[in-house]
Each structure stands twice: as C-alpha cells, then as structure tokens.
Amino acid sequence: MKWNDLNTESCPVARGLSVIGDRWTMLVIRECFLGIRRFDQMQERLGITRHVLADRLRKLEADGVLKRVAYQERPLRHEYLLTDSGKALYPILVTMIEWANAHVPAENGSSVTLISRETNDPIEPKLVDARTGNEITHRTVIAKTAG
Amino acid sequence: MKWNDLNTESCPVARGLSVIGDRWTMLVIRECFLGIRRFDQMQERLGITRHVLADRLRKLEADGVLKRVAYQERPLRHEYLLTDSGKALYPILVTMIEWANAHVPAENGSSVTLISRETNDPIEPKLVDARTGNEITHRTVIAKTAG
DNA sequence: TGCAGTAGGTTCTTTTTAGGAACTCTTTAT
DNA sequence: ATAAAGAGTTCCTAAAAAGAACCTACTGCA
Numbered sequence A, B: 001m002k003w004n005d006l007n008t009e010s011c012p013v014a015r016g017l018s019v020i021g022d023r024w025t026m027l028v029i030r031e032c033f034l035g036i037r038r039f040d041q042m043q044e045r046l047g048i049t050r051h052v053l054a055d056r057l058r059k060l061e062a063d064g065v066l067k068r069v070a071y072q073e074r075p076l077r078h079e080y081l082l083t084d085s086g087k088a089l090y091p092i093l094v095t096m097i098e099w100a101n102a103h104v105p106a107e108n109g110s111s112v113t114l115i116s117r118e119t120n121d122p123i124e125p126k127l128v129d130a131r132t133g134n135e136i137t138h139r140t141v142i143a144k145t146a147g
Numbered sequence C: 001t002g003c004a005g006t007a008g009g010t011t012c013t014t015t016t017t018a019g020g021a022a023c024t025c026t027t028t029a030t
Numbered sequence D: 001a002t003a004a005a006g007a008g009t010t011c012c013t014a015a016a017a018a019g020a021a022c023c024t025a026c027t028g029c030a
Helices: A003-008 A012-020 A025-033 A039-046 A050-062 A090-103 B003-008 B012-020 B025-033 B039-046 B050-062 B090-103
Strands: A066-072 A077-082 A111-116 A125-129 A141-146 B066-072 B077-082 B111-116 B125-129 B141-146
Touching (some): A012 A025, A012 B090, A025 A039, A025 A050, A025 A077, A025 A090, A025 B012, A039 A050, A050 A066, A050 A077, A090 A111, A090 A125, A090 B090, A125 B090, B012 B025, B025 B050, B025 B077, B025 B090, B039 B050, B050 B066, B050 B077, B090 B111, B090 B125
Antiparallel strands (some): A066 A077, A111 B141, A141 B111, B066 B077
16 A cells, blocks of 8 residues: 555544654644744754655645745745644644653653643643543544444 | 654654654554554555564564564464553544544545444543643643753 | 845755565464 | 465665755845
8 A cells, every 4th residue: 555545545543644644744733833833943943854844834734734824925925824623633742742751751851741821730631532521541442434 | 853863852742753653653553453463464454565564563662562472382473462552542543533534534435433332422532631621722731841 | 236134945966765576484284 | 295374574666855055036234
C-alpha cells in the first residue's frame, strides 16, 4: 500500500494519519496553538527546512486544518491560522503531551506541563465518555465497523 | 534540525513524535490493539513492506512501546505485545479516531466508531481534567515550561 | 539612485527513507 | 524429498527530507 492510499481507507486512524501522521505536521500545529502565524517565524523556531515547511502548510491548508489569511496588501502577505477543524486537534496534542511526559523521558530534565488558564493549577488529562463520565480505556471500549 | 534530535527536545510533543510521529507507527499500534501479534499478519493487513515493518517493530521495542515475546521454541518464534507504555497510547488513538471521523471524510461511506464493550452504546470521547471534571480546550489550558 | 532589509517562498544537490520483489533459515507437514 | 509457515534480510529503485543558495516584491533610508 502506498502512503497516499491511506486517506481513502475506511479506518479513521488511517484517515487521521493521512493528515497529521508526519514528522513535522503536529509541530507546525503546536506552533499555531502557541500563536505563531508566520512562515519565517515557524521556520526559525522549528529548524525545519523552508521547503518542507512550505509543503506542510500547503497540505494543511488543503486538508482544512489551517487557513491562509492576508494580513497586508502591497506586498501581499499571509499568515496561517487554525480553522475549527485545526482547533479540534487540541485533544490529540494534549494526550500526546501527557503520554510523552509519562513515557518518553527528556534527556535534559526540563519539561512542559499543562496548567489551567484560570487557576494556574496543573491539570491531569483524562479521556471519558461524555454520556456516562466513565473513563475510556482499551478494556472498556471497542471499535466497531459500520456500513 | 534533524529528525533524530527531536527526542532530546524538552517539548513533550516533539518527544512523543520521535516515537509515534511516523507514517506507519500508529497503524502498527492499532493492529496491536486489535489483537494482531505476528509479523506476517501485520504485514499483510497493513500492506507495509516487510523491511519497514521490521524496522518499526525494532524501534517500538527499543522505545518500550512493544515487547517481543517468544511463543514457541524450535523454531524460535516471537510475537509483539503492547507494554504498559504502549497501552497508554490508547487515548491518543481514540482522540485521533474521533477527530478523523469528524474532520476527514472517508471517500467510501463506511467508517469505524467506538462503542462500549459492556452496553454496546456508542461512546463520545471527551477530554477532561481529572481533578475538576472540566473539559480541556485550548481556551482553558496553557502549556508551561518547567525547570 | 542605489543599497540593505523583510517576508515568503522556490531551486538546486545530497542524504535518508520507503517501496517492491526476491532470498534465507529453521522446522514441521506430506 | 519437497513444500509450506514464520520471521525476517538483501538488493535495487523511487520518493522525501536536509541544507544551502537564490528569487521576487516591496519599504525605508542615505
């Protein structure tokens, strides 16, 4: 199977990966959540090559995750903003942060944690079923294929 | 920045991606959650090349996500099982499924949804703070760099 | 008028990674 | 003795990413 066939798959994991399953894409998204909007700024912060960054931004725009918005004419300049679909990636980012903090040790001690914007208290992400409030684990939930 | 420098970064997003930020890795993990344990079975189901699959399994084992366990001697054969660290990836898989179902249309209508193992009811994943029960969104939570 | 600077790319060239197919090795099954 | 299963490895080609330089409007300044 070629990589590009993934997004035609019925499995949502494969479809999701066809958009964000790439070495750089989630880092670009991270920058967007941190308020970074411009090409050069992203390029410098990430250390990504300009070529690859241009490519990823194009793809993310095509996939409806980012939108390219002019912030000035003459010369025409654009910035990249998260769409609603892009903002909806936040839970993925948060669960990744949580997993990595717990399971991938940083080589230098420092790290990044999540805190409440209101109270400054650290938060402890947990995935629950909105209907019942029960925690979601691989023991309580299964995937089901629907026609 | 080279890809391999990512895992030394203090950002947990980058560290997480150094393990799972790859075209195939989460699909291999998906197979594991579906109970697939053997090389040939994974290879056939995924359509991945044997070469790349062998490489990914080696890396996942090195990163402590999978463990390689002998299920027979003579000839010696191994199977791949999720470690605790690997099982802890389940919330990432679930949030990805949820996002893709909402934001990446399948080209053929069919899809996969999550249901409760007990009641068979569909579940609706939601990320909350375990301490307060409040939903986590990019408006309520920020990242903080520590030490 | 000309020169430097800024923003957002594109064009090379070289290295890495992936795809595709065939081959190996060990052991049981026919 | 021959074939098949299971888990890879080898080799060779094609696609992507790294790295650096270059291009195209402008603006501001001397």
